[in-house]
Amino acid sequence: MVDNIVHIEQDRVTNTVSNDYPDTSISNAFRRIMISEVPSVAAEQVYIFNNTSVIQDEVLAHRIGLIPLKIDPDLLNWVDNSVDESDKFTDANTVVMTLDVSCTKNPNAPKNSTDPKELYRNSSIYARDLKFEPQGNQLENFKNPIEPADPDILLAKLRPGQEISLRIHCVLGIGSDHAKFSPVSTASYRLLPTIDIIEPIRGDDAKKFQKCFPTGVIGINNGEAFVKDSRRDTVSREVLRHEEFNGKVKLGRKRNHFIFNVESTGAMSPEEIFFKSVRILKNKAEYLRNCPIGR
Structure with a gap:
């Protein structure tokens, strides 16, 4: 089904999908599943022991909850909400992270400096300051480091005498439950x-024709315009405004060829997200196929 990966970066991928039986609903199903049904790990419970910063406890907990975490969701089980609170979180379904920082004056600060980063220690608290606290056999099970996807997310600013001490329980969830x-x-x-291109477009008209499209869509070879890469077209239809191109070009869209653009938060690679959405849709189809008729 996925016939070509056009562009791939660390947190972004563009690929094309085509099939013999075009149906936009299938493509839209992939999009909706990627947004709301592919599981990932995020902070669920934040236990704040001390917070003397200017940021309120609720706001701090909200900011922590929205930090994407590099944790393989396949290594965790779902939390059983039917059990008592004391037994709900275990090493099999929960990742614990801590934050213990305090701000102090820097005795070696340059004279006449006004930069808080030079005047104080821990003046700005970032996502990188969250520390993984392994439970049970998690050190052996988690092969990759447990850390925020972006270490430079600012959580709070402190001044001498202020400190933050808290503990976080991170669990599995899906986007339909919470955007985090x-x-x-x-x-x-x-x-x-x-x-x-129905009729040849040459000379100065070819250069003008090229400018009617985004860079890379139209090329010119021996003075004649040709379609270089239609994927780059934004369908602005600017070319139809010019009389000299009337009847020489026909614009449209291929109804059974879809271009997907997936941008990850950093919790997992975008291609992994897409293939997981395919697996989820397949499981849904299998479930419906095996359901007894009439239920």
Whole structure:
């Protein structure tokens, strides 16, 4: 089904999907599953022991909850909410992280400096200051480091005498329960644009024709325009405003060819998110196929 990965970065991937039986609902199902049904790990409970900063406890807990965490969701079980609170969180379903920082004056600060980063120690608290506290056999089970996807997310600013001490329980969840569990920041798709040059376009008209499209869509070879990469087209239809191109070009979209753009929050790779959405949709189809008729 996935016939080509057009562009891939650490947290972003663009790939094309085509099938013989075009149905936009299937592509939209992938998009919705990636946003709301692919599980990831995020902070669920924040236990604040001491917070003398200017940021309120609720706001601090909210900011921590929205930090994407690099934790493989397949290594954790779902929390059983039917059990008592004391037995709910275990090493099999919960990752514990702590934050213990206090701000003090820097005795070696440069004279006449006004930069808080030079005047004080721990003047700014970032996501990198969250420390993983392994429970049970987690050190052996978790092969990769447990850390925030972006270490430079600012959590709070402190001044001498202020401190923060807290403990976090991170659990599995899905985006339909809370946006903090959604592994994507954007997930979208569009139909592949088609540009058919009916009559040759040459000379100065070719250069003008090229400027009617985004960079890289139209190329010029031996003075004649040709379609170089229709995927880059934004379907602005600017070319239709010019009389000299009337009847020489036909614009459209390929109805069974979809271009997906998936941008991850950093919790997992975007290609992993897409393939997990395929697996979830397949499981849904299998469930419906095996359901007794009439239920």
